[in-house]
Amino acid sequence: MSISQSIFKAYDIRGIIDKTLDDQVAFQIGQAFGAAALAKGQKKVVIGRDGRLSGPSLSAALAKGLQAVGVDVIDLGMVATPMVYFGTHVLDTQSGIMVTGSHNPPDYNGFKMVLAGEAIHGETIQGLYQAIVKGEFPQGAGSYSTHDIKAAYIARMISDVKLARPLKIAVDCGNGVAGAFAGEIYRALGCEVTELFCEVDGNFPNHHPDPAHPENLQDLIRCLQETDNELGLAFDGDGDRLGLVTKDGQIIYPDRQLMLFAEDVLTRNPGKEILYDVKCTRHLAPWITARGGQPLMWKTGHSLVKAKLRETGAPLGGEMSGHIFFKDRWFGFDDGLYAGVRMLELMARQSDPSAVLNALPQSVSTPELQLKLQEGENFALIGKLQSDAKFEGAHDIITIDGLRVEYADGFGLARSSNTTPVVVLRFEAETPQALERIQGEFRKVILAARPDVTLPF
Secondary structure (H helix, E strand, O other), X not given: OOOOHHHEOOOOEEEEXXXXXXXXXXXXXXXXXXXXXXXXXXXXXXXXXXXXXXXXXXXXXXXXXHHHOOOEEEEEEEOOHHHHHHHHHHOOOOOEEEEOOOOOOOOEEEEEEEEOOEEOOOHHXXXXXXXXXXXXXXXXXXXXXXXXXXXXXXXXXXXXXXXXOOOEEEEEXXXXXXXXXXXXXXXXXXXXXXXXXXXXXXXXXXXXXXXXXXXXXXXXXXXXXXXXXXXEEEEOOOOXXXXXXXXXXXXXXXXXXXXXXXXXXXXXXXXXXXXXXXXOOOOHHHHHHHOOOEEEEEOOOHHHHHHHHHHHOOOEEEOOOOOEEEOOOOOOOEOHHHHHHHHHHHHOOOOOHHHHHHOOOOOEEOOOEEEEOOOOHHHHHHHHHHHHOOOOXXXXXXXXXXXXXXXXXXXXXXXXXXXXXXXXXXXXXXOHHHHHHHHXXXXXXXXXXXXXXXXXX
Protein backbone atom coordinates (compact mmCIF):
# COMPACT_ATOMS: atom_id res chain seq x y z
CA MET A 1 0.00 0.00 0.00
CA SER A 2 1.46 3.34 -1.01
CA ILE A 3 0.81 5.91 1.71
CA SER A 4 -2.16 8.22 1.16
CA GLN A 5 -1.82 11.87 2.15
CA SER A 6 -5.55 11.89 2.90
CA ILE A 7 -5.03 10.15 6.26
CA PHE A 8 -2.88 13.01 7.60
CA LYS A 9 -5.62 15.16 9.15
CA ALA A 10 -5.56 18.48 11.03
CA TYR A 11 -5.22 17.02 14.56
CA ASP A 12 -4.29 13.39 14.01
CA ILE A 13 -3.79 10.62 11.47
CA ARG A 14 -6.90 8.63 10.57
CA GLY A 15 -7.71 6.03 7.92
CA ILE A 16 -9.76 2.98 7.00
CA ILE A 17 -8.22 -0.43 7.73
CA ASP A 18 -6.88 -2.20 4.63
CA LYS A 19 -7.93 0.74 2.43
CA THR A 20 -5.74 3.64 3.58
CA LEU A 21 -4.24 2.18 6.76
CA ASP A 22 -2.40 -1.08 7.45
CA ASP A 23 0.62 -2.40 9.38
CA GLN A 24 3.09 -1.14 6.75
CA VAL A 25 1.69 2.39 7.01
CA ALA A 26 1.84 2.16 10.83
CA PHE A 27 5.50 1.07 10.60
CA GLN A 28 6.32 4.11 8.42
CA ILE A 29 4.48 6.45 10.79
CA GLY A 30 6.57 4.98 13.61
CA GLN A 31 9.75 5.72 11.68
CA ALA A 32 8.70 9.29 10.85
CA PHE A 33 7.51 10.11 14.38
CA GLY A 34 10.61 8.46 15.89
CA ALA A 35 12.91 10.55 13.68
CA ALA A 36 10.99 13.73 14.67
CA ALA A 37 11.28 12.77 18.35
CA LEU A 38 15.04 12.15 18.08
CA ALA A 39 15.45 15.53 16.35
CA LYS A 40 13.96 17.09 19.49
CA GLY A 41 16.25 15.09 21.77
CA GLN A 42 13.54 12.62 22.74
CA LYS A 43 14.82 9.04 23.05
CA LYS A 44 11.72 7.36 24.56
CA VAL A 45 8.13 7.20 23.29
CA VAL A 46 5.12 5.79 25.14
CA ILE A 47 2.41 4.07 23.05
CA GLY A 48 -1.06 2.66 23.71
CA ARG A 49 -4.14 1.49 21.81
CA ASP A 50 -7.90 1.51 22.23
CA GLY A 51 -10.23 -1.50 21.95
CA ARG A 52 -10.46 -1.67 18.16
CA LEU A 53 -9.89 -5.02 16.49
CA SER A 54 -7.06 -3.60 14.34
CA GLY A 55 -5.30 -2.11 17.40
CA PRO A 56 -2.90 -4.92 18.38
CA SER A 57 -1.32 -5.34 14.92
CA LEU A 58 -1.13 -1.59 14.16
CA SER A 59 0.37 -0.94 17.58
CA ALA A 60 2.99 -3.69 17.11
CA ALA A 61 3.95 -2.31 13.68
CA LEU A 62 4.14 1.23 15.08
CA ALA A 63 6.49 0.03 17.85
CA LYS A 64 8.74 -1.68 15.30
CA GLY A 65 8.92 1.51 13.22
CA LEU A 66 9.89 3.56 16.29
CA GLN A 67 12.54 1.00 17.29
CA ALA A 68 13.94 0.86 13.74
CA VAL A 69 15.10 4.48 14.00
CA GLY A 70 16.55 4.00 17.50
CA VAL A 71 13.70 5.05 19.79
CA ASP A 72 12.96 3.12 23.00
CA VAL A 73 9.27 2.13 23.18
CA ILE A 74 7.21 1.82 26.37
CA ASP A 75 3.96 0.02 25.47
CA LEU A 76 1.01 0.63 27.81
CA GLY A 77 -1.20 -1.89 26.00
CA MET A 78 -4.96 -1.27 25.84
CA VAL A 79 -5.66 2.08 27.52
CA ALA A 80 -7.78 5.22 27.15
CA THR A 81 -6.14 8.06 25.18
CA PRO A 82 -5.67 10.23 28.31
CA MET A 83 -3.64 7.40 29.88
CA VAL A 84 -1.06 7.77 27.10
CA TYR A 85 -0.96 11.53 27.77
CA PHE A 86 -0.58 10.73 31.49
CA GLY A 87 2.25 8.34 30.62
CA THR A 88 4.19 11.07 28.80
CA HIS A 89 4.20 13.02 32.09
CA VAL A 90 4.85 10.34 34.72
CA LEU A 91 7.19 8.14 32.68
CA ASP A 92 9.07 11.26 31.61
CA THR A 93 8.96 10.55 27.87
CA GLN A 94 7.25 13.85 26.84
CA SER A 95 6.32 12.03 23.61
CA GLY A 96 3.56 9.49 23.00
CA ILE A 97 1.31 7.94 20.37
CA MET A 98 -2.18 6.56 20.93
CA VAL A 99 -3.52 4.13 18.33
CA THR A 100 -7.20 5.07 18.23
CA GLY A 101 -10.10 5.59 15.87
CA SER A 102 -11.82 7.62 18.61
CA HIS A 103 -15.56 7.80 17.78
CA ASN A 104 -15.26 6.71 14.14
CA PRO A 105 -16.88 3.51 12.77
CA PRO A 106 -15.25 0.11 13.58
CA ASP A 107 -13.26 -0.10 10.32
CA TYR A 108 -11.37 3.12 11.11
CA ASN A 109 -8.23 3.54 13.16
CA GLY A 110 -5.60 6.22 13.58
CA PHE A 111 -2.99 7.93 15.73
CA LYS A 112 -3.14 10.80 18.23
CA MET A 113 0.34 12.14 18.96
CA VAL A 114 2.21 14.19 21.54
CA LEU A 115 5.72 15.26 20.51
CA ALA A 116 8.06 16.76 23.12
CA GLY A 117 5.09 17.79 25.28
CA GLU A 118 2.94 19.26 22.51
CA ALA A 119 -0.15 17.77 20.87
CA ILE A 120 0.91 18.03 17.25
CA HIS A 121 -1.36 19.34 14.49
CA GLY A 122 -1.37 20.93 11.06
CA GLU A 123 2.06 21.39 9.50
CA THR A 124 3.82 19.08 11.97
CA ILE A 125 1.51 16.23 10.94
CA GLN A 126 2.06 17.04 7.25
CA GLY A 127 5.79 16.99 8.03
CA LEU A 128 5.47 13.31 9.01
CA TYR A 129 3.91 12.58 5.61
CA GLN A 130 6.72 14.43 3.80
CA ALA A 131 9.32 12.47 5.80
CA ILE A 132 7.69 9.17 4.78
CA VAL A 133 7.65 10.21 1.12
CA LYS A 134 11.37 11.07 1.35
CA GLY A 135 12.06 7.83 3.19
CA GLU A 136 15.44 8.88 4.62
CA PHE A 137 15.40 7.67 8.21
CA PRO A 138 18.18 7.12 10.73
CA GLN A 139 18.98 3.47 11.52
CA GLY A 140 18.86 2.24 15.08
CA ALA A 141 17.73 -0.49 17.42
CA GLY A 142 15.48 0.92 20.12
CA SER A 143 14.37 -1.20 23.06
CA TYR A 144 10.82 -2.39 23.76
CA SER A 145 9.17 -2.74 27.15
CA THR A 146 5.62 -2.92 28.48
CA HIS A 147 4.21 -0.98 31.42
CA ASP A 148 0.92 -1.22 33.31
CA ILE A 149 -0.07 2.37 34.09
CA LYS A 150 -3.63 1.79 35.32
CA ALA A 151 -3.00 1.77 39.07
CA ALA A 152 -0.88 4.95 38.98
CA TYR A 153 -3.43 6.73 36.76
CA ILE A 154 -6.38 5.88 38.99
CA ALA A 155 -4.47 6.62 42.20
CA ARG A 156 -3.39 10.05 40.93
CA MET A 157 -6.88 10.82 39.67
CA ILE A 158 -8.67 10.13 42.95
CA SER A 159 -5.89 11.30 45.28
CA ASP A 160 -7.13 14.89 45.55
CA VAL A 161 -10.88 14.31 45.29
CA LYS A 162 -13.13 13.58 48.23
CA LEU A 163 -16.82 13.28 47.53
CA ALA A 164 -19.07 15.06 50.04
CA ARG A 165 -21.42 12.06 49.82
CA PRO A 166 -21.57 8.83 47.78
CA LEU A 167 -23.47 9.21 44.50
CA LYS A 168 -25.40 6.62 42.52
CA ILE A 169 -24.44 6.92 38.87
CA ALA A 170 -24.85 5.12 35.55
CA VAL A 171 -21.93 4.99 33.12
CA ASP A 172 -22.27 4.25 29.38
CA CYS A 173 -19.01 3.55 27.54
CA GLY A 174 -20.56 2.36 24.26
CA ASN A 175 -18.18 -0.64 24.30
CA GLY A 176 -15.23 1.74 23.90
CA VAL A 177 -12.00 1.41 25.86
CA ALA A 178 -13.16 3.70 28.70
CA GLY A 179 -15.27 0.75 29.83
CA ALA A 180 -12.16 -1.04 31.06
CA PHE A 181 -11.54 1.71 33.64
CA ALA A 182 -14.63 3.84 34.32
CA GLY A 183 -16.39 1.56 36.82
CA GLU A 184 -13.23 1.06 38.86
CA ILE A 185 -12.42 4.79 38.95
CA TYR A 186 -15.85 5.90 40.15
CA ARG A 187 -16.20 3.06 42.65
CA ALA A 188 -12.83 4.09 44.09
CA LEU A 189 -14.43 7.50 44.77
CA GLY A 190 -17.20 5.76 46.72
CA CYS A 191 -19.91 5.85 44.04
CA GLU A 192 -22.41 3.12 43.34
CA VAL A 193 -22.00 2.45 39.61
CA THR A 194 -24.37 0.87 37.09
CA GLU A 195 -22.32 -0.05 34.02
CA LEU A 196 -23.80 0.05 30.51
CA PHE A 197 -21.81 -1.42 27.61
CA CYS A 198 -18.53 -1.35 29.51
CA GLU A 199 -17.27 -4.60 27.90
CA VAL A 200 -14.66 -3.42 25.41
CA ASP A 201 -15.77 -4.58 21.95
CA GLY A 202 -14.33 -3.03 18.79
CA ASN A 203 -17.49 -3.87 16.84
CA PHE A 204 -19.51 -1.40 19.00
CA PRO A 205 -22.55 -3.74 18.96
CA ASN A 206 -24.93 -1.56 20.99
CA HIS A 207 -24.56 2.03 19.85
CA HIS A 208 -21.86 4.30 18.51
CA PRO A 209 -19.41 5.53 21.21
CA ASP A 210 -19.98 9.25 20.64
CA PRO A 211 -21.81 11.18 23.39
CA ALA A 212 -22.01 14.32 21.23
CA HIS A 213 -25.06 12.83 19.46
CA PRO A 214 -28.35 12.44 21.38
CA GLU A 215 -29.22 9.09 19.74
CA ASN A 216 -26.18 7.54 21.45
CA LEU A 217 -27.43 8.63 24.90
CA GLN A 218 -30.89 7.06 24.77
CA ASP A 219 -29.89 3.87 26.63
CA LEU A 220 -28.37 5.98 29.41
CA ILE A 221 -31.48 8.21 29.60
CA ARG A 222 -33.68 5.09 29.85
CA CYS A 223 -31.47 3.63 32.58
CA LEU A 224 -31.78 6.82 34.67
CA GLN A 225 -35.57 6.75 34.29
CA GLU A 226 -35.83 3.12 35.40
CA THR A 227 -33.34 3.08 38.31
CA ASP A 228 -32.50 5.23 41.32
CA ASN A 229 -29.27 6.51 39.75
CA GLU A 230 -28.86 10.28 40.09
CA LEU A 231 -26.65 11.06 37.11
CA GLY A 232 -25.41 9.52 33.88
CA LEU A 233 -21.90 9.78 32.42
CA ALA A 234 -21.07 8.76 28.84
CA PHE A 235 -17.73 8.44 27.06
CA ASP A 236 -16.49 8.35 23.50
CA GLY A 237 -14.52 5.47 21.99
CA ASP A 238 -11.14 6.43 23.46
CA GLY A 239 -12.20 8.10 26.72
CA ASP A 240 -11.10 11.69 26.13
CA ARG A 241 -14.63 13.17 25.94
CA LEU A 242 -17.46 13.28 28.49
CA GLY A 243 -21.22 13.29 28.00
CA LEU A 244 -23.58 14.09 30.88
CA VAL A 245 -27.26 13.29 31.42
CA THR A 246 -29.54 14.36 34.28
CA LYS A 247 -32.05 12.22 36.19
CA ASP A 248 -34.91 13.58 34.05
CA GLY A 249 -33.13 12.82 30.78
CA GLN A 250 -31.76 16.26 29.94
CA ILE A 251 -28.43 16.26 28.10
CA ILE A 252 -26.01 18.75 29.65
CA TYR A 253 -23.76 19.67 26.75
CA PRO A 254 -20.09 20.39 27.40
CA ASP A 255 -20.42 24.18 27.08
CA ARG A 256 -22.80 24.11 30.05
CA GLN A 257 -20.63 21.62 31.96
CA LEU A 258 -17.85 24.16 31.47
CA MET A 259 -19.83 26.76 33.44
CA LEU A 260 -19.68 24.65 36.60
CA PHE A 261 -16.03 23.72 36.03
CA ALA A 262 -15.12 27.40 35.47
CA GLU A 263 -16.95 28.52 38.61
CA ASP A 264 -14.99 25.98 40.66
CA VAL A 265 -11.58 26.51 39.03
CA LEU A 266 -11.83 30.32 39.35
CA THR A 267 -12.14 30.01 43.15
CA ARG A 268 -8.51 28.82 43.12
CA ASN A 269 -7.34 30.79 40.06
CA PRO A 270 -9.00 34.21 40.36
CA GLY A 271 -8.77 36.47 37.31
CA LYS A 272 -7.42 33.77 35.02
CA GLU A 273 -8.47 33.07 31.43
CA ILE A 274 -10.95 30.29 30.67
CA LEU A 275 -10.76 28.97 27.09
CA TYR A 276 -13.68 27.71 25.01
CA ASP A 277 -14.22 27.09 21.31
CA VAL A 278 -16.36 29.00 18.80
CA LYS A 279 -19.21 26.47 18.99
CA CYS A 280 -19.98 27.18 22.67
CA THR A 281 -23.06 28.95 24.02
CA ARG A 282 -23.08 32.74 24.30
CA HIS A 283 -24.03 32.34 27.98
CA LEU A 284 -20.54 31.13 28.79
CA ALA A 285 -18.61 34.42 28.48
CA PRO A 286 -20.85 36.47 30.83
CA TRP A 287 -20.89 33.53 33.28
CA ILE A 288 -17.07 33.45 33.38
CA THR A 289 -16.85 37.26 33.65
CA ALA A 290 -19.38 37.34 36.51
CA ARG A 291 -17.15 34.90 38.44
CA GLY A 292 -14.02 36.98 38.00
CA GLY A 293 -12.50 35.12 35.06
CA GLN A 294 -11.51 36.22 31.57
CA PRO A 295 -13.42 34.43 28.80
CA LEU A 296 -11.30 33.61 25.75
CA MET A 297 -12.97 32.21 22.65
CA TRP A 298 -10.67 30.09 20.46
CA LYS A 299 -10.58 27.81 17.43
CA THR A 300 -12.14 24.35 17.52
CA GLY A 301 -9.76 21.37 17.70
CA HIS A 302 -8.29 19.59 20.73
CA SER A 303 -4.68 20.19 19.61
CA LEU A 304 -5.34 23.91 19.01
CA VAL A 305 -7.00 24.39 22.41
CA LYS A 306 -4.11 22.56 24.13
CA ALA A 307 -1.57 24.80 22.40
CA LYS A 308 -3.53 27.91 23.45
CA LEU A 309 -3.75 26.66 27.05
CA ARG A 310 0.03 26.34 27.14
CA GLU A 311 0.50 29.77 25.61
CA THR A 312 -1.90 31.55 28.00
CA GLY A 313 -1.34 29.53 31.17
CA ALA A 314 -5.14 29.19 31.47
CA PRO A 315 -6.21 26.69 34.18
CA LEU A 316 -9.19 25.38 32.16
CA GLY A 317 -10.37 24.99 28.59
CA GLY A 318 -13.21 23.18 26.89
CA GLU A 319 -14.84 22.39 23.58
CA MET A 320 -18.45 21.82 22.58
CA SER A 321 -17.41 18.36 21.36
CA GLY A 322 -16.69 17.27 24.95
CA HIS A 323 -12.92 17.71 25.25
CA ILE A 324 -12.32 19.35 28.66
CA PHE A 325 -8.79 20.40 29.62
CA PHE A 326 -7.92 20.83 33.31
CA LYS A 327 -4.59 22.47 34.15
CA ASP A 328 -5.97 23.05 37.66
CA ARG A 329 -4.94 20.01 39.79
CA TRP A 330 -4.28 18.03 36.57
CA PHE A 331 -1.90 18.12 33.60
CA GLY A 332 -3.69 20.23 30.99
CA PHE A 333 -4.67 17.42 28.61
CA ASP A 334 -8.23 16.44 27.67
CA ASP A 335 -9.49 13.57 29.76
CA GLY A 336 -13.14 12.51 29.81
CA LEU A 337 -12.65 10.11 32.73
CA TYR A 338 -11.04 12.84 34.85
CA ALA A 339 -13.68 15.41 33.82
CA GLY A 340 -16.19 12.88 35.17
CA VAL A 341 -14.37 12.79 38.51
CA ARG A 342 -14.44 16.59 38.74
CA MET A 343 -18.15 16.70 37.85
CA LEU A 344 -18.96 14.13 40.55
CA GLU A 345 -16.93 16.14 43.06
CA LEU A 346 -19.15 19.19 42.36
CA MET A 347 -22.41 17.24 42.20
CA ALA A 348 -21.81 15.38 45.48
CA ARG A 349 -22.13 18.76 47.24
CA GLN A 350 -25.71 19.08 45.94
CA SER A 351 -28.77 17.36 47.36
CA ASP A 352 -30.36 17.44 43.88
CA PRO A 353 -27.62 17.42 41.20
CA SER A 354 -30.09 17.38 38.30
CA ALA A 355 -31.85 20.53 39.51
CA VAL A 356 -28.49 22.38 39.63
CA LEU A 357 -27.54 21.17 36.14
CA ASN A 358 -30.93 21.94 34.60
CA ALA A 359 -30.86 25.46 36.08
CA LEU A 360 -27.71 26.42 34.14
CA PRO A 361 -28.38 29.18 31.56
CA GLN A 362 -29.88 27.73 28.41
CA SER A 363 -31.14 29.02 25.07
CA VAL A 364 -32.95 27.54 22.11
CA SER A 365 -30.21 25.97 19.98
CA THR A 366 -29.59 23.55 17.16
CA PRO A 367 -27.24 20.60 17.34
CA GLU A 368 -24.21 20.72 15.08
CA LEU A 369 -25.51 20.77 11.50
CA GLN A 370 -23.37 19.66 8.59
CA LEU A 371 -23.37 21.05 5.06
CA LYS A 372 -21.68 18.31 3.04
CA LEU A 373 -19.43 19.37 0.16
CA GLN A 374 -16.62 18.00 -2.00
CA GLU A 375 -13.01 17.87 -0.72
CA GLY A 376 -11.65 21.43 -0.37
CA GLU A 377 -14.94 23.19 -1.17
CA ASN A 378 -15.66 23.75 2.52
CA PHE A 379 -12.61 26.01 2.91
CA ALA A 380 -13.42 27.87 -0.34
CA LEU A 381 -17.00 28.56 0.79
CA ILE A 382 -15.97 29.87 4.22
CA GLY A 383 -13.28 32.06 2.59
CA LYS A 384 -15.92 33.53 0.27
CA LEU A 385 -18.33 34.19 3.14
CA GLN A 386 -15.61 35.83 5.21
CA SER A 387 -14.78 38.25 2.39
CA ASP A 388 -18.23 38.90 0.87
CA ALA A 389 -21.10 38.13 3.24
CA LYS A 390 -23.09 40.93 4.88
CA PHE A 391 -25.19 40.14 7.95
CA GLU A 392 -27.99 42.58 8.76
CA GLY A 393 -28.36 43.56 12.40
CA ALA A 394 -25.22 41.76 13.56
CA HIS A 395 -23.25 43.51 16.31
CA ASP A 396 -20.10 41.39 16.07
CA ILE A 397 -18.54 39.09 13.49
CA ILE A 398 -15.80 36.81 14.84
CA THR A 399 -13.51 35.24 12.23
CA ILE A 400 -10.91 33.32 14.29
CA ASP A 401 -12.42 30.06 13.02
CA GLY A 402 -14.93 30.46 10.21
CA LEU A 403 -17.67 33.01 10.92
CA ARG A 404 -19.45 33.43 14.23
CA VAL A 405 -22.04 36.17 13.84
CA GLU A 406 -23.32 37.63 17.11
CA TYR A 407 -26.70 39.32 17.45
CA ALA A 408 -28.33 40.94 20.46
CA ASP A 409 -30.49 37.82 20.85
CA GLY A 410 -28.38 34.94 19.55
CA PHE A 411 -25.62 33.79 17.21
CA GLY A 412 -24.98 31.78 14.08
CA LEU A 413 -21.79 29.89 13.27
CA ALA A 414 -20.39 28.53 10.02
CA ARG A 415 -16.93 26.99 10.11
CA SER A 416 -15.02 24.55 8.00
CA SER A 417 -14.35 21.15 9.51
CA ASN A 418 -10.64 20.39 9.52
CA THR A 419 -11.23 16.65 9.29
CA THR A 420 -14.01 16.12 6.72
CA PRO A 421 -15.28 18.14 3.70
CA VAL A 422 -18.18 19.77 5.54
CA VAL A 423 -19.15 23.21 6.76
CA VAL A 424 -20.31 22.93 10.38
CA LEU A 425 -23.24 25.15 11.33
CA ARG A 426 -24.73 25.90 14.72
CA PHE A 427 -27.37 28.38 15.85
CA GLU A 428 -28.53 29.63 19.24
CA ALA A 429 -31.09 32.27 20.21
CA GLU A 430 -33.33 33.53 22.98
CA THR A 431 -36.55 32.56 21.15
CA PRO A 432 -37.54 30.16 18.34
CA GLN A 433 -38.42 33.25 16.24
CA ALA A 434 -34.94 34.73 16.71
CA LEU A 435 -33.40 31.36 15.82
CA GLU A 436 -35.43 31.26 12.59
CA ARG A 437 -34.40 34.84 11.74
CA ILE A 438 -30.68 34.15 12.27
CA GLN A 439 -30.89 30.95 10.23
CA GLY A 440 -32.61 32.98 7.51
CA GLU A 441 -29.66 35.40 7.40
CA PHE A 442 -27.22 32.49 7.02
CA ARG A 443 -29.43 30.81 4.42
CA LYS A 444 -29.37 34.01 2.35
CA VAL A 445 -25.58 34.50 2.36
CA ILE A 446 -24.70 30.82 1.84
CA LEU A 447 -27.08 30.46 -1.10
CA ALA A 448 -25.77 33.70 -2.59
CA ALA A 449 -22.26 32.19 -2.49
CA ARG A 450 -23.28 28.63 -3.48
CA PRO A 451 -26.80 28.45 -5.02
CA ASP A 452 -26.36 24.71 -5.73
CA VAL A 453 -26.01 23.44 -2.14
CA THR A 454 -28.67 21.67 -0.07
CA LEU A 455 -28.79 23.29 3.37
CA PRO A 456 -29.29 21.13 6.49
CA PHE A 457 -31.66 23.71 8.06
